Amino acid sequence: MITIDQIKQFCGSIDTKRHNIHLPWSREEYSYATNGHVIIRIPRHPEINENPDAPDAAKLFSNTLPPGEYIDIPQLPEPILSNCSVCRGTGRIAGEPNWIECKECDNGKIAELQKITIQGVIFEVIFNVEYLRKISKLPNAKIAVVNNTEKPSWFKFDDGDGLIMPMRF
């Protein structure tokens, strides 16, 4: 069974202005988490609370074109990391009264945006590698590319499923 910590990796960061997606939420028979680009759905988890302000995820799923054939997630390139310019790669900035954690990076490092193209039945669709990397760590994750370069595609794993938005060139 997927853990709460695994689900939380799909939440929006604390810094995002969308305060309704900082935590997973439950509604009707499902629990959800999203960062605005990827949404994950599992059978309702007893430790995940309801949130009346959370997005209407059920509608998002029902409005998405049905998945075609599920395929393995392709091999993903290694992340390309560079030093954060705000904290100069140290992960800390001067604060009051002490050094505080830099919020612009992950321990001084910034992951470069990487894209990957996956061939659907008709179209090739482009995805953010960072999001696919998270999905690929779910048990038996597979993706079904929707034949529309502007609509979300499906993924599934042992305990649930989800949607991932494509990127533009």
Ligand SMILES: [Zn+2]
């Ligand atoms: Zn930094």
